[in-house]
Amino acid sequence: MKVGPLSGRRVLVTSGPTHEPIDPVRYIANRSSGAQGTAIAEAMVAQGAEVVFVTGPAEAGRPHGVHLVEVETAQEMMQAVQGALPVDAAIFSAAVADWRVASASDSKIKKTKQGLPTLEFAENPDILATVSQMAMGRPKLVVGFAAETDDVIDNATSKRERKGCDWIVANDVSPETGIMGGTENAVTLISDSGAEAWPRMGKRDVARLLAERVAKAL
Numbered sequence: 234m235k236v237g238p239l240s241g242r243r244v245l246v247t248s249g250p251t252h253e254p255i256d257p258v259r260y261i262a263n264r265s266s267g268a269q270g271t272a273i274a275e276a277m278v279a280q281g282a283e284v285v286f287v288t289g290p291a292e293a294g295r296p297h298g299v300h301l302v303e304v305e306t307a308q309e310m311m312q313a314v315q316g317a318l319p320v321d322a323a324i325f326s327a328a329v330a331d332w333r334v335a336s337a338s339d340s341k342i343k344k345t346k347q348g349l350p351t352l353e354f355a356e357n358p359d360i361l362a363t364v365s366q367m368a369m370g371r372p373k374l375v376v377g378f379a380a381e382t383d384d385v386i387d388n389a390t391s392k393r394e395r396k397g398c399d400w401i402v403a404n405d406v407s408p409e410t411g412i413m414g415g416t417e418n419a420v421t422l423i424s425d426s427g428a429e430a431w432p433r434m435g436k437r438d439v440a441r442l443l444a445e446r447v448a449k450a451l
């Protein structure tokens with residue numbers, strides 16, 4: 234294990250999309266690649282932290298030197314996160330599906346002449362809000378992400394208050410930015426001292442700066 238400013242600290246990082254099954258062969262997903270979360274986990278390891286990395290089925294490679302927990306659904310991610318606590322800091326960079334199919338079918342849904350299937354949804358647990366609002370054993374620092382396409386700062390600022398986390402890393406994921414699935418990111422760090430825009434840089438640089446800030450805050 235590396236020696237650094239986060240030596241002796243335990244950090245949880247969630248990453249990637251979740252997959253919410255419709256039936257055994259189909260699922261609902263999103264475009265998260267897991268690149269930013271993987272880079273954050275690696276940057277935390279480089280700062281000396283013991284890292285628990287809880288990831289959905291992400292394209293990005295898995296970080297080295299972490300305790301790796303692979304999950305598929307939001308509900309599984311919630312359980313894995315609860316199993317990883319207590320931690321000093323928790324970074325929620327996963328793109329968790331807001332909804333799951335209320336009753337996924339155990340067998341493949343077939344085409345019928347009776348018409349089209351309809352899906353009913355149920356709300357997934359909000360992992361970030363749950364951990365942020367823990368009465369006991371809350372991590373000292375809880376960081377959420379806000380991927381937005383409109384009114385990025387306003388939406389992210391109200392998200393920080395609603396969820397109860399300490400920081401929000403906000404980014405504009407409008408398709409023309411090329412950020413989702415790309416190698417660069419342009420983020421604004423929102424904390425109780427306001428909004429701090431970082432210049433556009435590689436996701437690994439965002440991760441390194443964030444790890445340094447976490448080290449300072451702990």
Ligand code: C5P
Nearest residue numbers: 325326327329357358359360361377378
């Ligand atoms: O509400 P929204 O999905 O935009 O919030 C994004 C933030 O909340 C991210 O940090 C994400 O990891 C976290 N989140 C979560 N559980 C959910 C939904 C979002 O942890 N069910």
